[in-house]
Amino acid sequence: MDKKETFERYSRQMLFAPIGADGQSKLSAASVLIVGMGALGTVLANHMVRAGVGHVRFVDRDYVEASNLQRQMLYDEDDVRGSLPKAIAAERKLARINSLVKLEPVVADVTTANIMTLMDGVDLVLDGTDNFHTRFLLNDACFKLGIPFVYGGAVGSRGMSASFVPGVTPCLRCLIQPGDGTAETCDRVGVLSPVVDISASFQAVEALKLLVGAGSARRTSLVTFDVWHNYHYEMKIGTPNPECPTCGTHEYPSLHANEAEEVGSLCGRETVQFRLAARFDLAEWEDRLSGAVTVERNPFLLKAHLPEGERIVLFPDGRALVQGTEDPVRAKTLYARYIGM
Structure with a gap:
């Protein structure tokens, strides 16, 4: 210019x-x-x-x-x-x-x-x-x-x-x-x-x-x-x-904090975030989940609507959000059920 x-x-x-x-x-x-x-x-x-x-x-x-x-x-x-x-x-x-x-x-x-x-x-x-x-x-x-x-x-x-x-x-x-x-x-x-x-x-x-x-x-x-x-x-x-x-x-x-944030609630968001996977292949997870839940996918994330009422959102960098609850125990149960721990 x-x-x-x-x-x-x-x-x-x-x-x-x-x-x-x-x-x-x-x-x-x-x-x-x-x-x-x-x-x-x-x-x-x-x-x-x-x-x-x-x-x-x-x-x-x-x-x-x-x-x-x-x-x-x-x-x-x-x-x-x-x-x-x-x-x-x-x-x-x-x-x-x-x-x-x-x-x-x-x-x-x-x-x-x-x-x-x-x-x-x-x-x-x-x-x-x-x-x-x-x-x-x-x-x-x-x-x-x-x-x-x-x-x-x-x-x-x-x-x-x-x-x-x-x-x-x-x-x-x-x-x-x-x-x-x-x-x-x-x-x-x-x-x-x-x-x-x-x-x-x-x-x-x-x-x-x-x-x-x-x-x-x-x-x-x-x-x-x-x-x-x-x-x-x-x-x-x-x-x-x-x-x-x-x-x-x-x-x-x-x-230097010990970021024990593998599982953590996002304050006020009715969302629990997980960082347990190295990466998520969204296309692969769409195939895995589509028989059990309603799935939406774009190049940036995958959103799974669970029959229990919550949602799981997967990101390619390995993050996952369980939305619809602030209870880490329930979120872990849903994550383990659909994604695995």
């Missing part, structure tokens, strides 16, 4: 003096990772791609369902009918928005086994997750590698956001201890779509500041707000805690 084409596409952004032509060049050379392509992640990806960030890698483990459409802005009813993985559906939509950006969708669960690979070569990580287990993993990986991490959350009518820069600010663990995170989830108490947009937009603008080198403009507080009850609060994030196991003593506990 020559200078004229660049200006035509990004003119309103480049006319904003703190970005300008130099900042736009920095954005085009930048690479970001977005973890989670649900409500926050879709807004974040939309902003990054439209802003002209050169390489946007995004990862999500789930597929599009009808309940997502109220707030997850990149998806539509065709994605639901096709049971498309969110990362794949997002790539297809984003590619039509800006063909100049390199898009790298990854259909996977983020774990200690793959987090360093996912972060390879990125300049900044954006939090689009819905759980603190993954957030602490991202926090520790970012601080170990020296990569800025922009946190965000949204539930009910409340939102929050903060940016963490290794060597400059404290980390997420300094502000929120494991177990302190709210037990409320969108699946339990709901969420208003405007809250998602506001939270992710706070994240996106902090990301732009960091990517163009405008660190002095970075917000130095954790912002929380409630759009229904009309409050806005900012808490200064202060200085790093020398006893923090992440940014103080550099132990990075989440990177």
Whole structure:
């Protein structure tokens, strides 16, 4: 793209003096990772791609369902009918928005086994997750590698956001201890779509500041707000805690956690996830299961509708979801019955 084409596409952004032509060049050379392509992640990806960030890698483990459409802005009813993985559906939509950006969708669960690979070569990580287990993993990986991490959350009518820069600010663990995170989830108490947009937009603008080198403009507080009850609060994030196991003593506990996540409930989702197989050959499993259950398959996943009422969803990477129950015992029974332990 020559200078004229660049200006035509990004003119309103480049006319904003703190970005300008130099900042736009920095954005085009930048690479970001977005973890989670649900409500926050879709807004974040939309902003990054439209802003002209050169390489946007995004990862999500789930597929599009009808309940997502109220707030997850990149998806539509065709994605639901096709049971498309969110990362794949997002790539297809984003590619039509800006063909100049390199898009790298990854259909996977983020774990200690793959987090360093996912972060390879990125300049900044954006939090689009819905759980603190993954957030602490991202926090520790970012601080170990020296990569800025922009946190965000949204539930009910409340939102929050903060940016963490290794060597400059404290980390997420300094502000929120494991177990302190709210037990409320969108699946339990709901969420208003405007809250998602506001939270992710706070994240996106902090990301732009960091990517163009405008660190002095970075917000130095954790912002929380409630759009229904009309409050806005900012808490200064202060200085790093020398006893923090992440940014103080550099132990990075989440990177060394024993991820006994071979079987685990997804909070508020009526879903139990299994990681017991190395790989699933979807065509082979369609043949195995089709005599006993109703099966739907696309290139990305296989969905088996069980006569008991639940669903089993298989992914090529070896993951399986048992949907319709949060009880690990019942989920294991169904998994063993149809897949085997």
